Structures are given as C-alpha cells and as structure tokens.
Amino acid sequence: MKENLVSVIIPAYNHENYVQETINSIINQTYQNIELIIVDDGSSDSTWQKICALEDKCKERFCNISFETQENEGTCATLNKLLSKAQGEFVYFIASDDIAKPEAIEIELDFLKNNPNYGLVVGNSEIIDYDGKICYWDKKRNIEYNKNKAKYKTFVDHAKVKNKYFDNEKFGTYSTLYMGNYIPNGYLIRKNVLDKIPKFTTKAPLEDWFMMLQLSKYTKFKYIDKILFSYRWHGKNAILNKEKIQKFAALTRNFESQIIQQLDLSSSREDVAQTVENGALYKKKGIPYIFEILKYKKYHTEKEITKKEIKLFNVKIFSKTKEF
Numbered sequence: 001m002k003e004n005l006v007s008v009i010i011p012a013y014n015h016e017n018y019v020q021e022t023i024n025s026i027i028n029q030t031y032q033n034i035e036l037i038i039v040d041d042g043s044s045d046s047t048w049q050k051i052c053a054l055e056d057k058c059k060e061r062f063c064n065i066s067f068e069t070q071e072n073e074g075t076c077a078t079l080n081k082l083l084s085k086a087q088g089e090f091v092y093f094i095a096s097d098d099i100a101k102p103e104a105i106e107i108e109l110d111f112l113k114n115n116p117n118y119g120l121v122v123g124n125s126e127i128i129d130y131d132g133k134i135c136y137w138d139k140k141r142n143i144e145y146n147k148n149k150a151k152y153k154t155f156v157d158h159a160k161v162k163n164k165y166f167d168n169e170k171f172g173t174y175s176t177l178y179m180g181n182y183i184p185n186g187y188l189i190r191k192n193v194l195d196k197i198p199k200f201t202t203k204a205p206l207e208d209w210f211m212m213l214q215l216s217k218y219t220k221f222k223y224i225d226k227i228l229f230s231y232r233w234h235g236k237n238a239i240l241n242k243e244k245i246q247k248f249a250a251l252t253r254n255f256e257s258q259i260i261q262q263l264d265l266s267s268s269r270e271d272v273a274q275t276v277e278n279g280a281l282y283k284k285k286g287i288p289y290i291f292e293i294l295k296y297k298k299y300h301t302e303k304e305i306t307k308k309e310i311k312l313f314n315v316k317i318f319s320k321t322k323e324f
Contacts, residue, residue, distance in 0.1 A: 003033035004113065005063070006105055007088030007191070010038045011078045012096035016045040018232065021132065023054050025099040025230075027061045031106040035064035037085050038096075042072030047096070075207055076200035083194065092188050099128070099230035100186060108188035111222060119219025120172065122187035123228030125155035130234045143233060155184050155231050156223075172221020174213065174268075175275040178256075180249075181209035183221070186229030193219045198259065204252040206245070213256055217268040 008026050012019055026036060036058055040048045048069045058065045066085050070078075083091070090112065092105055101123075108121045127143075129135045135143045136150030137158060144150040152158040156166060163182040165171040172183065185208075197214035204210035215221075265273040 003031075004090060004109065005088040006031065006034050006090045006092055006109060006188070007086035008034055008036050008092045008094065008105075009079075009082040009086060010036070010094055010096050011075060011082060012038055012040045012043065012047050012051060013072075013075075013078075014043045014045050014047055015096040016043070016047045016050050017130075018097035019047050019050050020054060021099060022094060022096050023051070023058065025102075026094070027054075027057065028102050029100065029105050030103050031109060034062050034105070035066075035086075035088060036062045037066045037082055038068070039078050039082050040067075040069040041074070041078045042070055074202065076202050076205070079200045079207060086191060089191055090188055091191050091194060092186075094186065097232045097234075098185060099132070099232070101228045101230070104186060104228040105188065107224065107226070107228060111224065112188060112190060115222065117220055118222050119190045119193035120183075120187055120215055121222045121224060122184050123224045123226045125184045125186060125229040125231040126227050127155060127233050128230045129232070132230075132232075134230075135233070137233075141233075154227065159184070166223045166225070171223050172212070172216055174216040174272045177209070177212050177216050178275060181206070181212055183208070183212050184223075184229065185231055189215065190219070201255070204255040205248040206252040209249075210252055210256070214259075217263070217272050219269075 010019075010022060010026075015022070023036070023038075026034065038051055040051060051067055055065070055067060058067075064087070068081075070081075090109060092100075092108075094100055104123065108123070111121045112118060127135050127137065129143055133145075135145050136147055137152040138144045138149075139151040141152070141158065147153060159182045160166060162180070163176065165173070165176050165182075170176050177183075193215060196218050197211065200207050200210065260272075260276055263272070265276065
C-alpha cells in the first residue's frame, strides 16, 4: 500500500545561517514519502545559495522537490504560492530557521490517519538559541541556560500560563483561539481542510493566528505532549516587536470580524456559532469585537451585561484600536 504524500513547505527569508539545518531536519525524517517545496522570498543574504547547495541531496531523498526564488513579496504571498504547489494529502509547515525532530512527521501523520475527525496535530517545541543550543526562558522570555533556574522549559510551558486547553477538548477551538494564538509551531494539517479556508492576506498580517482561526471553523485540533520541534529564539524573532505585534493583531482581528459576518455558520463547527452569538451586540453596532466581549464577560460572569455597559466598554476598546 502506497504511503500518504506529505508536502513540507518552507517560506525562506534571510536565514543563511539556519536554512540548511532546517532542510536537513526534513531530509532526516523517519517518514519517507515527502515532497519538499521551498520559496525564497527575495533574501538579501546567501539564503538562496544555501538552499541550492542542497538540491542534489534533496532530489535523492524526496519524491518531488520545488525550489524557487522571487522578488520580495512578503510572507502572505509566499505562503499562498507554497500551498498552491503542494500536492500532498497533508501539509507540514516549517520556518527556515526552525528544526523538526526526526520522528515529527511520522508521529503526527499516524495520529491524523487514525483520527479522521481531526485536521491538525502538533507537538511541543523545545527552545534553541542562535547556535542551535537547547535553552529555556526566564519569566520575561529571556534566554536561560540553567534548566533549574528557568521559568519555562518549553514553548508550551509558557503558552499554558494563559491557555489551559492543551489537555482537553477546548484545544484549538474557535472561542479559545479568538483570545489569541497559542498553537505551537511544527503542525501537520490535512490539505482538504486547508483548501476550505481563505488565502493569506496582508489584511490579516499575523498569518499563523489567521490560519488557526480559519481552520478551527471546520476541524478539530490535537496536541501531542511530546517534543517534536525546535523553535529558534534569537534577536530577530518577530514576536519580540511588541508594538508591531499589537498593531498586526488589531488588523487581523478586524479582518476576521469581516469574515465572520459573511460566514455560513451552519457549515462551521458549533463552537463558532456560540462565539459569534456571544459577540452579537457588537455586530449590531458594526464593531464586532468578539474578543473584547468575551474578555469582558470572563470577569463579569455573575451579572448580565447591560446595553449601557456595552456602549461604555465599546468606546473604550474602539478608542484603542481604531487607529490601526
């Protein structure tokens, strides 16, 4: 019986020091039937040359490869191009500075094959530094090499502080994801579920969060409590730019609000309809900040929210976000 084809997609940009290590981590996967698709988004360093240096090795290892470079178009356009080239039944995403553990795809694929109601599966991520050395985080997510002194040993240790869903059925539900993205990297997704969701867009610049919100409308997510990925933490991590992230989050949430108003709720999961219903008063006012109304209700569960309170809270939130 022929193995399922897995498409591994790598959006590459200015990672000359890491991209070969990323590619080699896919070459070393225990699962065999893989196609490798890489798009270099106009890197200004030697990333493209480093990719091409491994072309012959990749041709020997994979059933199909596609390496392409382009003028810089941004992450959204690059991801759309990568997905358009994917021929596999499953798609594995990895950034060009991260590393997949050798058994990552095999373990995740085994789960999806045996659990058809799930469309995404992901494991935990260890943290590595600039040189690929395993490290940890202190309470402010600064690198700490002493494991005994570290506040967070893994990515999920930190994510669990605000998100308690990893060990229950709420993991990956729309209502929990609307509060913010907490899904680790290194996920495997069914291609037929990916085909249902909108394309990536600069109107929703937090690509990972945008994709998770869309996927959660149609499928279940599963977390496997095992280190399957190495997440590189260094000075260029986009997540470190808090002001930029806050602006991108507002843009992404606003665009999601537009999508949800046009969504046929009968075709999505029950959790989505419940979340939209909770934010219905905001929809009526044309400002559907589902996130804010859920956050407000979390701290006011014992009393009904009056229209006056909604209006006052709405003004407060809108004044903070309208500039974006």
